[in-house]
Amino acid sequence: MSAPTSIVVDRYELGPIGTNCFLVRSSRSAEEAVVIDPSGDAAQLRLELARLGTRCAAILITHGHWDHLLGVADLAEGTGAPVYMAEDEQALLENLPDLVPAGVPARAHTADVFLNGDETLELAGITFETIRVPGHSPGHLAYHSGGCLFSGDVLFSGSVGRTDLPGADWDTLVETLRALTERFPPETVVYSGHGPPTTLGTELARNPFLAPLRAS
Numbered sequence: 666m667s668a669p670t671s672i673v674v675d676r677y678e679l680g681p682i683g684t685n686c687f688l689v690r691s692s693r694s695a696e697e698a699v700v701i702d703p704s705g706d707a708a709q710l711r712l713e714l715a716r717l718g719t720r721c722a723a724i725l726i727t728h729g730h731w732d733h734l735l736g737v738a739d740l741a742e743g744t745g746a747p748v749y750m751a752e753d754e755q756a757l758l759e760n761l762p763d764l765v766p767a768g769v770p771a772r773a774h775t776a777d778v779f780l781n782g783d784e785t786l787e788l789a790g791i792t793f794e795t796i797r798v799p800g801h802s803p804g805h806l807a808y809h810s811g812g813c814l815f816s817g818d819v820l821f822s823g824s825v826g827r828t829d830l831p832g833a834d835w836d837t838l839v840e841t842l843r844a845l846t847e848r849f850p851p852e853t854v855v856y857s858g859h860g861p862p863t864t865l866g867t868e869l870a871r872n873p874f875l876a877p878l879r880a881s
Contacts, residue, residue, distance in 0.1 A: 671811035672791060674856060677713065679705025681769060684732040685858050686710065687815060689791060690719060697722035697789035700740065701808065701815050702858065704732055707739035714744075722789040726750035726776070727817025728805040729757030730830075731765045733858060738774035749786065751797075751804035752779035780806060798845065800838025801826030807845070813854045814845070814865070820855055822863040825874040839877050846878060 673695070675688040684704035690697070698719040703710055714721055721744040727733060728751065737758060741748050750758065757764060758774055765771040782797030786808075794809040801818045805826075808815040818826040819841060828835040851866025869875055 672813060674813060675713075675717070676856065676862070677705075677710070679703075679709070680732055680735050681766075682732050683859065685856070685860075686736070687856055688713065688717070688719075689789075689810070689813075689815075690717075691790040695719055695790060699723045699725060699789050699791060699793070700746070701725045701856075702727055702733040702817070703736035703740045704734070705736050707736040707743060710736060710740055711743055720744065721746040723786075724748045725786075725788075725793070725808055725815075726754075726758070727807065727815065727858065728802045729754035730802060730818065731757075731761060731769070731771065733817070734758055734761055734774075735765075735769070735771055738772035741774060741777075747777035748774065749778045749780055750776045751806050752781055753804040754802065755779060782806060796845075796848075798841045800828065800835070800841045801833055802830070803832040809849070809853075812852070813856060814849060815856045816845075816858070818858040820845070820863075820868060820872075821857045822855075822860045822868070823872055824860075825872070826858075842875060843878050843881075846875075 673690045677686045686704045687701040689699045761771045784795040786793040796807045798805045798807045798819045853865045855863050
């Protein structure tokens with residue numbers, strides 16, 4: 666599935682559990698890119714940015730679970746790009762080495778810009794809307810731009826985020842998903858934290874975890 670022509674999205678599965686990282690550009694010739702969830706080796710990401718002829722202008726984080734944060738410190742320090750994340754999940758990045766599984770290398774970092782949802786960000790020639798989407802984690806954010814929704818671990822192709830983790834809640838997640846499907850059209854492309862892209866309409870029609878929404 667390809668993104669709408671208004672932005673260009675490249676997806677990379679990184680880190681020990683194959684977490685998605687996205688490089689988002691306003692066009693294929695754009696000199697700047699936004700990196701969403703740098704979830705693995707920052708050196709690999711910097712090589713990819715160089716191959717594409719673009720530089721990292723900003724780093725957006727959907728939520729503070731360790732697998733989405735592994736490359737944040739190195740990428741931010743290596744590129745000088747500011748880091749944006751939810752204010753109430755900042756401690757997870759600042760204490761990252763204490764939160765990763767044994768043997769997983771990780772460095773702490775402090776974000777530059779703290780978000781609460783409902784902000785409009787102008788980055789690398791792209792307009793992003795920030796959306797608070799709790800349920801998988803309390804301060805989870807999604808980013809919408811150009812008909813694309815970067816949903817983190819809220820919604821996947823055929824599944825949804827876990828709710829057996831600290832701060833997670835199934836009823837809250839269902840209401841978050843209801844709000845997303847009511848706010849955005851069904852053709853909205855969903856770029857999830859794990860797995861392939863999908864659309865809101867496909868998930869509303871087929872995803873077994875969205876059955877409560879179909880029944881209401």
